[in-house]
Amino acid sequence: MLVFIIRRSLQSVVVLLAMSLIVFVGVYAIGNPIDILINPQADQIDRERAIAALGLDRPLWEQYLVFLQGALGGDFGRSFVHATSALRLILEKMPATLELAFTAMLIAIVLGIPLGLWAGLKPNALSGRAIMAGSILGFSLPTFWVGLMLIMVFSVMLGWLPSNGRGATVDLLGVPVSFLTVDGLRHLLMPATNLALFNLALLIRLTRSGAHEALLQDYVKFARAKGLSNRRVIGVHVLRNILIPVVTVIGLQFGSLIAFAIVTESVFAWPGMGKLLIDSINLLDRPVIVAYLLVIVTFFILINLAVDILYSALDPRVRLTEAKG
Amino acid sequence: MSTLRVQAPSAARPPQSPFRRIVDDFFANPVATFGFGLLCLIVFFAIFAPLISPQNPYDLAQIDVMDGRLPPGSPTATGGTFWLGTDDQGRDMLSAIFYGLRISLAVGAASTVLALVIGLAAGLAAAYVGGRFEALVMRIVDIQLSFPAILIALILIAVLGQGTGKVITALVTIQWAYYARTVRSAALVEKRKEYIEAARCLALPPSHIVFRHLLPNCLPPLIVVATVQVAAAIALEATLSFLGLGLPITEPSLGLLIANGYQYLLSGKYWISFFPGIALLLTIVSINLVADQLRDVLNPRLQR
């Protein structure tokens, strides 16, 4: 097991380096690095000074090493707009995005798995079919449009929930969180539900097909032949088997949730990393864009690593073959 | 498996061609038939938009900003009706939606076709050549697929800049990996069958093996993936346009129309965003319904 973790970690580092190279090439070689890293409002003298300081007149590989060095030290340059370290800006906004993403994932899991299980157990009942039809909607509805509709119904027409922004925050272990206040929850509800929709539909379909397939397996028949109660057959035998792919999907989807939050944050003006990214793209605040990309890529790689480890922990067959191999 | 396998009656019906059978099975499901019908209608609207729209919303001579923000059902100056209302510039929403459908569908289809060709070529090559080449290609595919589409799209737009060509490039770059992976898996299954070895022993040219044998086996899953991906491409383009990073204003897709209406939402003028959204929704839902049924019909495991 330890060997497995070490091996996967090393692979992750390799991928991380590769991604940093790609981002570097994308920014420094394809785009015009001068435009990207130097404030377009700077005048000629400042530009020349900046070029020298940033080493843009040096050979490419040297620039990459400097870039890498800076990246490891957390220095991605300073934001043009906010005049603070780009990384610091991102880290400030991260808790809001994480809060949104976690809440959305929670909603998707709490609703998705039971509904999917139900649909899998009763595929021909009206309720089962209704759930599946609903899940197609969840896939098809573009997230941003649903967000707009939610605002239209719950904020404009009914006036129940606020249409934008984050609610009052409270400090939890030094990190500001808003789900501990009523006002915070009111602000959190719509964006989190909006973000959860796609994953909800995904989980419903996944759980349902998993349950459907599991029920056809011999071990279910054998479990019934032993005289086990239906509750035990479904709750232990079937569930343990379908949880494995479901958990891995949840893990992998978490990363995409953070990415999708970009859209939701824009619709609901939620002050997270995603909104920061969109604003930066529109304002051409390129150091922030670069910093965001690298932070997100790191995030992804870490998540993939965690999911791999989790998967091997859950499925005894994988665990043991790894140990032998 | 211990479940009972039922042999289909062999001589009970005259043999049907596979295509006929697929078509029959497809339309056996009323929901899928409805989806297909809806899709045909939408495509019809898109293609014939200039002919059926009450107004050309992008001809400045035909719009009057004084007509702006009228609710649905308001009368026009010439005695007609703005069935779905007007936007802030006085454009008839119905016409704008037809034109927008055109652009959304065109961009979605174009990027899908391009991505399909590239992905198909890459997947077939990887499966056939094998070895290091295959490993490399699939590694790239895996890494790319592990990142969400929206992120890749944003990175590309940020680097390349905006514009229709860039958006299509971004969409193609995102999608080719799905096709490559699907094609390669299907081709691998076929490649492992013994008759391919036999064909190789007979020194049949690789192109023959690839096109006559590997390719046809990939088509069913490819069709399903492509259909789903068209919907995904349309949705992604709409999202990008909504964020202001997609198509330029000169080519207003449904996403842009929705974005236009966003600011009027809070003042109750919902129709500027609502109706384009419905159009988008119907497009995507109908494509997904068709894709779902195609998947069931083309799935060999469910054939018995």
Next chain:
Amino acid sequence: MDRLLDVEGLRTHFFTRAGVVKAVDDVSFTLERGEVLGLVGESGSGKSITGYSIMGLVDPPGRIVEGSIRLDGRELTALDPDAMRSLRGNRVAMIFQDPMMTLNPVLRVDVQMTEAIHAHDNVTAAAALERARDALARVGIPSPDERLRAYPHQFSGGMRQRVAIAIALLNKPDLIIADEPTTALDVTIQGQILYEVQKLARETGTALVWITHDLSVVAGLADRVCVMYAGRIVEQGSTEQVLNAPAHPYTQGLLDSVPSRNVRGARLRQIPGMTPSLLDLAPGCAFRERCSRADAACAIAPAMDLDPADPLRGVRCHHPLVAWT
């Protein structure tokens, strides 16, 4: 005193989109305590479904449409699901064909054994574990303590089947239905398992219904034999009677096609034709198309003709090879 098992006129049909599959069509047999009955037939003859029908494990779209199954005088077809469940794994147990698929791959062996105990008996976890350990030792599995904590895929095929047998014996059932338990194993292991099962059955006085397509298995193991074809029993009797003096042409055909029964150098004898599809069964004797003795009379389905001198001996044929005197 009641017979242990009395199956009468059992019909289990599957209502599929393509038509009705009469998997079991008028099957009747009896079983005394401690007796071993061999149920022989090709794939599709209905023998497995007969076993499932007795256990009440027929899945939709199938169901028992007619007939009675009496276990110790109790009518099983009339029982509600809970009552049936309390019998399964308790008074009547089942062993399946492929042990890899019948044991749940993600659960440990001890869990899968003790749950069978807990479903029917109120004992402590420690007591259940003790019983499980004893059961494993009884079927000849070395170091049972270690094995209990292992996962199914860590066992070889033969050992897994032994585990399945151990589970079947856990609650000391009166009847065990074994559905081709040795088909998926190596020939050498087959012999071992057969011997073990026979020994255990004799020791515990458990009755066995051994479902197989292999006549040689039946020859050494069973007291009585029922030969099934296309959902019906075509011949029944003691093993000696059926194998040495077969009355039905099909049985004769089966015996003839065993290679060792043929003269070296001569052409191997086969039964011409193929098993009929159960969807399209023509009226009349199902074996008609393939039988060298068939004539116009066979267009009417023959009834089971019992030997008046020995009611356990019977044949369903208009032109049997042996006539009852």
